[in-house]
Amino acid sequence: MDAWIRTLCDWVAIPSVTGTEGGYGDALARRLGALGLGVERQELAPGRFNVLARAGRPRVVFCTHLDTVPPYIGVREDREFVHGRGACDAKGPAVAMLAAMERLLHAGEERVGLLFTVAEETDSAGAALANRNLAEPWEPAFVIVGEPTDLEYVAAGKGSFKARLCARGVAGHSSQSVGPSAVHELVGASQRLLNESWGTHPLLGPGTINIGTLRGGVAANVVADQAEAEVFVRTVEPVELVRAKVERALGPHVTIDVHAKACAPVEFCVPEDRRGIAIAFGTDVPHLPRWGRPLLIGPGSILDAHTEHEKVRKQDVERAAAEYERAALWALQRLAT
Numbered sequence: 001m002d003a004w005i006r007t008l009c010d011w012v013a014i015p016s017v018t019g020t021e022g023g024y025g026d027a028l029a030r031r032l033g034a035l036g037l038g039v040e041r042q043e044l045a046p047g048r049f050n051v052l053a054r055a056g057r058p059r060v061v062f063c064t065h066l067d068t069v070p071p072y073i074g075v076r077e078d079r080e081f082v083h084g085r086g087a088c089d090a091k092g093p094a095v096a097m098l099a100a101m102e103r104l105l106h107a108g109e110e111r112v113g114l115l116f117t118v119a120e121e122t123d124s125a126g127a128a129l130a131n132r133n134l135a136e137p138w139e140p141a142f143v144i145v146g147e148p149t150d151l152e153y154v155a156a157g158k159g160s161f162k163a164r165l166c167a168r169g170v171a172g173h174s175s176q177s178v179g180p181s182a183v184h185e186l187v188g189a190s191q192r193l194l195n196e197s198w199g200t201h202p203l204l205g206p207g208t209i210n211i212g213t214l215r216g217g218v219a220a221n222v223v224a225d226q227a228e229a230e231v232f233v234r235t236v237e238p239v240e241l242v243r244a245k246v247e248r249a250l251g252p253h254v255t256i257d258v259h260a261k262a263c264a265p266v267e268f269c270v271p272e273d274r275r276g277i278a279i280a281f282g283t284d285v286p287h288l289p290r291w292g293r294p295l296l297i298g299p300g301s302i303l304d305a306h307t308e309h310e311k312v313r314k315q316d317v318e319r320a321a322a323e324y325e326r327a328a329l330w331a332l333q334r335l336a337t
Contacts, residue, residue: 001099001318005082007031008095008317018067021118022047025066028094028116029053035102042129044118050126051116054257055105057137058113060331061291062097062324064090064146064298065120065284069306081311087323088300090120092312093146096299096320103325112328113138115291126290127284131174131291140292142269142331144324145282148300148312151319155276156203157283157296159235159263161242164228165189165250166257168218171225182227183216185253190214190229192249201236203278204265209233228257234280239264263287267297271330295327 025041025048032039034051042050051066073085082092097114105113117126134140151328167186172178190211198207209231217229233240239262247256263286270276281302285294299316 001321004099004321005314005317006094007098008082008087008091008312011073011076011091012082012086015072016066016068016086017070017072018119018121019048021066023051024117025049025051025116028066031098032114035098035105037101037261038086041132044126044129048126049116050130052113052138054113054138056110057283059111059335060142060144060328061115061138061140062101062114062144062146062328063115063117063222063284063288063291064093064097065117065126067118067255069121069122073308073310078195079272080315081313083309083311086114086311087304088148088298088312089310090146090148090298092300092317093148093298093320096317097144097146097324099321100324100328103321103329109328109332111332115138115143117284124284124287127287131288134290141335142293143282143285143288143291144297144327144331145294145296146298146320146324147281147296148302148305149277149279149296149298150301151299151316152322152332153172153270153274154279155270156268157266157279157281158207159239159265159286160282161233161235161239161246161262162232163246163256164229164258165254167227167254169225169227169253170225172223172235173222174221177226179223180253181217181223182253183224185251186214186216186227186229189250189254192247193231194251196245198233198235198242199237201265202284204236205278207234207236207242208280227319235263236265251289266294269293270295271327295331297323297327
C-alpha cells in the first residue's frame with residue numbers, strides 16, 4: 001500500500017478548492033488510464049469536469065468528490081498520518097477506491113466503475129450533471145460513496161436547506177426616524193430562525209440551523225439599505241416544510257435571494273454484518289438518484305474535515321481499500337438475488 005500513500009501525498013499537494021479542480025482531475029485521469037480503464041471527462045465549466053472510468057459495464061460505482069473547501073493547506077506526512085487539505089475529504093477515500101478497483105480488476109471483475117465529481121462542497125453541480133448524463137454502457141445498481149466516516153457505514157444522514165437571505169431597507173441618517181434598516185430587519189429574522197424548531201428524527205435527532213454569514217450596511221451612523229445572510233439547515237423534515245418555516249420567519253423586508261442544495265434526509269444501504277451510524281453532514285447522494293442504491297463509508301474523521309488540522313491515518317486508507325472491495329462484492333452479489 002506504500003505506493004498508494006505516495007499517490008495520496010501527491011494528490012493532497014495539488015490545490016483543488018472548489019472551482020479549481022482541474023489539476024487534480026487531470027492527475028486522477030492519468031492514474032485511472034494507467035490502470036487500463038476507459039476514462040471520460042464530463043465538463044461542467046472550462047477547467048472543471050467530472051472524471052468517470054470503467055473497464056466494462058458498471059453495475060457498482062465508487063464515487064467521491066474532487067473539490068475541497070478553502071483554504072489550500074499543503075501536504076505533510078509523518079509515520080502515522082497524511083496531513084493537508086483533502087487528506088480525508090476526500091482524497092483519502094479516492095485513493096482507497098482506486099486501490100480497491102485495482103484489486104477487483106486483477107480478480108477479473110469488470111462490472112465496477114468510478115465517478116469523481118466537482119462542486120460537492122458547494123452546490124453538487126457535478127453530481128447533478130452526472131445524474132442528467134447517465135447513459136449506456138453505465139448501468140449502476142449501487143453507488144459506494146466515500147466521505148470521512150471513521151470507516152463506519154452510514155445508515156441515515158440529515159438533509160440540507162441552504163439559502164441566502166436578502167434584506168432591503170431605506171438609507172438615511174441614523175439620528176432621524178427613517179428606515180426601515182435592512183440590518184435590523186435581518187437581525188430580527190435571524191432571531192426568529194434561531195428560535196424555530198427544526199423537527200426531530202428517531203435516528204438523526206434534532207434538525208439544526210446555522211447562520212454562517214451576516215453582513216450589510218456601510219457605517220454605524222447610516223441606516224442600512226441592504227443586508228444579507230447565509231443560512232444552512234440540517235434537515236430531518238421534508239424540504240417543503242423547512243422552506244415554509246424559513247419563509248415564515250423572514251418578515252416583509254427579507255426574502256430568499258438564492259436557494260440551493262435542498263434535500264430531505266437520506267437513507268443508505270448497510271451490509272447485514274455491519275452496523276450503521278447516523279450523520280449530520282451532506283453528500284452528493286441526493287443529487288445522484290439514477291446511480292443506484294447508496295452506501296456511504298470512508299477513512300478519516302468528519303471532525304478533521306474542513307479544519308486546519310485535516311488528516312487521515314495511513315492504516316485507515318489501507319483498511320478502507322479492503323472495505324471498498326468487500327462492499328463492491330457485497331453489492332454485486334445482490335444483483336443476482
